[in-house]
Structures are given as C-alpha cells and as structure tokens.
Amino acid sequence: MATSTSKRDHILNSALSLFAERGFDATTIPMIASDANVGAGTIYRYFENxxxxxxxxxxxxxxxxxxxxxxxxxxxxxxxxxxxxxxxxxxxxxxxxxxxxxxxxxxxxxxxxxxxxxxxxxxxxxxxxxxxxxxxxxxxxxxxxxxxxxxxxxxxxxxxxxxxxxxxxxxxxxxxxxxxxxxxxxxxxxx
Amino acid sequence: MATSTSKRDHILNSALSLFAERGFDATTIPMIASDANVGAGTIYRYFENxxxxxxxxxxxxxxxxxxxxxxxxxxxxxxxxxxxxxxxxxxxxxxxxxxxxxxxxxxxxxxxxxxxxxxxxxxxxxxxxxxxxxxxxxxxxxxxxxxxxxxxxxxxxxxxxxxxxxxxxxxxxxxxxxxxxxxxxxxxxxx
DNA sequence: CTATGCGGAATGAACATTCATTCCTGTTCA
DNA sequence: TGAACAGGAATGAATGTTCATTCCGCATAG
The missing domain is CATH 1.10.357.10 (Tetracycline Repressor, domain 2)
Known part of the structure; x- marks a missing residue:
C-alpha cells in the first residue's frame, strides 16, 4: 500500500504546506514528520537535511x-x-x-x-x-x-x-x- | 550620548530591518543585539520578550x-x-x-x-x-x-x-x- | 559611595540530526 | 506448508547545538 515513493511524497506534501503557511524557519522537522505520519528519522532517509x-x-x-x-x-x-x-x-x-x-x-x-x-x-x-x-x-x-x-x-x-x-x-x-x-x-x- | 531612548530606538531599528529581511523566526535576539550594538540582555530591559x-x-x-x-x-x-x-x-x-x-x-x-x-x-x-x-x-x-x-x-x-x-x-x-x-x-x- | 543601567556569560528549552533498535516483507529450506 | 532468517526501511530516544531568556558583576553618573 504505502510504497516508499508515497512516503517520500507525503513528506514533500506536508513540507510544502507547512513551509507555505508558517515559513521555513518556523517549521520544524518534527512538525513535518507528524503531519506526514512518519517518524522524524524517516525524513532523513529521503533527504540529507x-x-x-x-x-x-x-x-x-x-x-x-x-x-x-x-x-x-x-x-x-x-x-x-x-x-x-x-x-x-x-x-x-x-x-x-x-x-x-x-x-x-x-x-x-x-x-x-x-x-x-x-x-x-x-x-x-x-x-x-x-x-x-x-x-x-x-x-x-x-x-x-x-x-x-x-x-x-x-x-x-x-x-x-x-x-x-x-x-x-x-x-x-x-x-x-x-x-x-x-x-x-x-x-x-x-x- | 547614547541616551537610553536612543538605545531602545537602535534595537527597534535593527529588529525592523532584520525581521523584514530574514523574517521573525530566522532572526535571533543575538543578531538584533549585535546589529544594534547592545548586549543581548539589554534588549530585555526594554522589551519583555x-x-x-x-x-x-x-x-x-x-x-x-x-x-x-x-x-x-x-x-x-x-x-x-x-x-x-x-x-x-x-x-x-x-x-x-x-x-x-x-x-x-x-x-x-x-x-x-x-x-x-x-x-x-x-x-x-x-x-x-x-x-x-x-x-x-x-x-x-x-x-x-x-x-x-x-x-x-x-x-x-x-x-x-x-x-x-x-x-x-x-x-x-x-x-x-x-x-x-x-x-x-x-x-x-x-x- | 551608592544607585542605575549594561553587557555578556550562564541556563534551560527546543531544535536538527543521528543511530541503535524494531519492524516488515520476501525467501529459503526442512 | 510453514518456520526461520536476511536485509532494507522505519522509528523515536539520545545527542550536540543554538536559541531565548536570566542573572550577576561592572561601569558610569550623581
């Protein structure tokens, strides 16, 4: 079901709306992780930082x-x-x-x-x-x-x-x- | 020379340009202090937070x-x-x-x-x-x-x-x- | 000398990032 | 057929860093 591609996409989508709504600096990695329903560490599997x-x-x-x-x-x-x-x-x-x-x-x-x-x-x-x-x-x-x-x-x-x-x-x-x-x-x- | 009023003004001016250029979240208190040529603690003499x-x-x-x-x-x-x-x-x-x-x-x-x-x-x-x-x-x-x-x-x-x-x-x-x-x-x- | 205003080191909280561990999924073999 | 296992993916507690805020000793002025 949730392939690894869709996980990466979830992260990107969550990041997009959070960055747009609050700005890069006001958005924390844990926020993105929680919005995307993944662990904070997972984000670092897909993106270096x-x-x-x-x-x-x-x-x-x-x-x-x-x-x-x-x-x-x-x-x-x-x-x-x-x-x-x-x-x-x-x-x-x-x-x-x-x-x-x-x-x-x-x-x-x-x-x-x-x-x-x-x-x-x-x-x-x-x-x-x-x-x-x-x-x-x-x-x-x-x-x-x-x-x-x-x-x-x-x-x-x-x-x-x-x-x-x-x-x-x-x-x-x-x-x-x-x-x-x-x-x-x-x-x-x-x- | 630097009356306490002008110190407050320096802080406000520095804060204004930094907030405008980098945004609130990306602007740190030490940045403002250094731009305004005051100690970080001084800012808290004039503003609660x-x-x-x-x-x-x-x-x-x-x-x-x-x-x-x-x-x-x-x-x-x-x-x-x-x-x-x-x-x-x-x-x-x-x-x-x-x-x-x-x-x-x-x-x-x-x-x-x-x-x-x-x-x-x-x-x-x-x-x-x-x-x-x-x-x-x-x-x-x-x-x-x-x-x-x-x-x-x-x-x-x-x-x-x-x-x-x-x-x-x-x-x-x-x-x-x-x-x-x-x-x-x-x-x-x-x- | 005393009081007032300052500065910047000290503190605790929150953050980005790491990593040891767990969890899947698919495969092997009895 | 199913038990055991391998290896990649995912996790979240642990780590080191940076920040907002506090606090205390030092100037300066009165």
Whole structure:
C-alpha cells in the first residue's frame, strides 16, 4: 500500500504546506514528520537535511510551474492571448498545487536556497521577461521595467490567492476573469 | 550620548530591518543585539520578550502608516486624487521607513501577533476598503471584492519596492509615476 | 559611595540530526 | 506448508547545538 515513493511524497506534501503557511524557519522537522505520519528519522532517509528538503521542493515546483506556462504557449498569437494563456496557467497551477506558488514567492530570495534553486527561478523569470519585452516592442505593454511589471502581476496575483485560501473571498469565475482583466489593465499599454 | 531612548530606538531599528529581511523566526535576539550594538540582555530591559518586541514594532509602524494615509486626506476631492494621495503616502512612507511596509505585509498574518496588532491592522484595512467602496459606488472603481483590489495593489506595490531595495531596478520619478498609473489602471473602472 | 543601567556569560528549552533498535516483507529450506 | 532468517526501511530516544531568556558583576553618573 504505502510504497516508499508515497512516503517520500507525503513528506514533500506536508513540507510544502507547512513551509507555505508558517515559513521555513518556523517549521520544524518534527512538525513535518507528524503531519506526514512518519517518524522524524524517516525524513532523513529521503533527504540529507532540512535545507536539501526545501531546495528539492523549491526546484520541483518551479520546474513544474515553468512547464505549465510553457506548455501549449501560443507563440503565434497576439499579446493579449498570450497573457491569457499565462494567467490561466497561474490559476490552473494554483488550483492543482494549492500552496506551491505562494511557497515559491515567499521563499524565492531566502538565504538557504542553493545555486540550482536560484538558477531555476531565474529561468522562470526570464521566460516572463521575454513575454513582457515582446509586448513592449509591439507597444502593447506599458513602458516600465519588465521586472517591475512582473513583480506587480505576481505580487497582486499571489495576494489575491492568499485571500482565497484564507477564505476571505470566494474563487468564482467572475473573480478570476475580473482578476485577469485587472492584471492585464495594469500592464497593458493605454492609449 | 547614547541616551537610553536612543538605545531602545537602535534595537527597534535593527529588529525592523532584520525581521523584514530574514523574517521573525530566522532572526535571533543575538543578531538584533549585535546589529544594534547592545548586549543581548539589554534588549530585555526594554522589551519583555521577542514577541512583545515584534508586536511593538508592528503596531508602531501600522499606526504610523495609517496616520500617513489619513493626514491631509482630500475628503472632498475626486477618487483619482484620493488615490494619488494614498499612493503618494505609500511611497513617502516607504522612503522614510525603508523596511516598514514590507515588514508589515510579510508579518500581518503571523501566529505571534497579539489582539492589538491584529485590530490595528484591521483598522488600516478598513480605511482602504472605505476608499475602494466609495469608488465602486461612484462607478469609478472596478466591481471586484474590495479586499481583492487592495491585495492586488499592495501585493504589486510591495513586490516593486522589494526590487528597488534589492537594487534590481532604480527608483526614479518615471518609475513611481508609472507604477501609480499601473496600479490605478488595475483598479479603476474601464468603460 | 551608592544607585542605575549594561553587557555578556550562564541556563534551560527546543531544535536538527543521528543511530541503535524494531519492524516488515520476501525467501529459503526442512 | 510453514518456520526461520536476511536485509532494507522505519522509528523515536539520545545527542550536540543554538536559541531565548536570566542573572550577576561592572561601569558610569550623581
């Protein structure tokens, strides 16, 4: 039944939600173990130490998110459609992995990330910057630093999902459509 | 020279930047003491414990920020001018207290906040919601949950200043004007 | 000299990590 | 067929470390 793979997965899942909810430093190994229904020592059978665990998790979800955004990317479509694709990807990814994006965002500059984690994250950023830069060239996106626009979209998006997760607002189709419009109006070029 | 008041202030300032940069849990009392050039024990002359320290800090800056937004608020002006006032307040406050807004945002749902801290923070939120609600009534602001719009503005704004602080982009007048337009276009009602 | 404020070593609690032991599961052989 | 065993996986008590907090001796000012 519980194969050793599923045990490793339980650990990763528990770690993800605890890191997202309380942060890396406030989360103890015994907490993760108890949430995952394994002994504390078991975690060390799968991960060398707490930092390796958090880096594994970080890289896994950054890669998965990157794949989600890249998959079926409408290379030939217009900027607005490409934006829709990206936004939909964020929504879908967040619904499939409740805590993952928030975990990534709150830990992307943390002191314990290793070189691989940082470089995977940069790769993700560069994809997004590519999109923004193209939009700016075509004068369909506002002339502000790409990093700034990305920060604004992600900052806004993630705060929004934080509210949804906290139960303060409900995730309806209207809300998501509205949020997409909001973010698009934020970055698009206005006449 | 170093009066006891300035010693307390040094502790608060060091705590603020360390909490903002590394988070509450990753910041140790010895770190704060060494940054503030005082002995570890001295901190306990001024604050009962680490939680009291962080709550003191939180309440202080939430109140200060609230005052900044309320001061000279153009009650009679149009929504756009009121928005300008609020945005300017955010910019000014952030420039005067580099880490304060970021500290507030990253810790506003933390487990160690006491009732007073939570209620002061809610008060701040309610002021902002009041502004948004008024704008929605006048059909000048987008019809989305007020909390969602606030989340989007603050999320975006703070990510932006995180980049500025990290030195990734430069804080110019163009950038700030552009960011204000961006945030306004995000929340305003579009025809 | 006394009192007040400080600093930093001392303390106890909590943590990450280790490791001796137990627990499975599948295999061998009588 | 089933008893005995091997070896990998899992466990949680034990260990060493780091932290928040305390405490006591030393300055400095009055």
């Amino acid at each position: 707490k930092e390796v665990l958090v880096n594994t998790l970080f890289q896994h979800y950054v890669d998965l998110f990157t794949k989600t955004l890249e998959e079926d990317y409408p290379q030939e479509a217009g900027i607005r459609d490409q934006f829709h694709h990206l936004f939909q990807g964020m929504v879908r990814f967040t619904n499939e992995h409740e805590h993952a994006l928030y975990f990534i965002k709150t830990h992307n500059a943390a002191y314990f990330l290793d070189e691989t984690s940082r470089s995977r994250f940069n790769h993700l950023l560069m994809i997004l910057e590519g999109f923004i830069d193209e939009g700016k060239e075509k004068e369909q996106i506002r002339d502000l630093p790409s990093k700034a626009l990305i920060a604004i979209i992600f900052g806004g998006f993630l705060e929004l999902f934080k509210l949804i997760r906290a139960g303060e607002i409900e995730e309806t189709d209207e809300l998501l459509t509205g949020a997409e419009e909001t973010c698009w109006d934020a970055v698009r070029h206005h006449a | 680490k939680e009291v320290l962080v709550n003191t800090l939180f309440q202080h800056y939430v109140d200060l920020f609230t005052k900044t937004l309320e001061e000279d608020y153009p009650q009679e002006a149009g929504i756009r001018d009121q928005f300008h006032h609020l945005f300017q307040g955010m910019v000014r406050f952030t420039n005067e207290h580099e880490h304060a807004l970021y500290f507030i945002k990253t810790h506003n749902a933390a487990y160690f906040l006491d009732e007073t801290s939570r209620s002061r923070f809610n008060h701040l939120l309610m002021i902002l919601e009041g502004f948004i609600d008024e704008g929605k009534e006048k059909e000048q602001i987008r019809d989305l949950p007020s909390k969602a719009l606030i989340a989007i503005i603050f999320g975006g704004f703070l990510e932006l200043f995180k980049l500025i602080r990290a030195g990734e982009i430069e804080e110019t007048d163009e950038l700030l004007t552009g960011a204000e337009e961006t945030c306004w276009d995000a929340v305003r009602h579009h025809a």
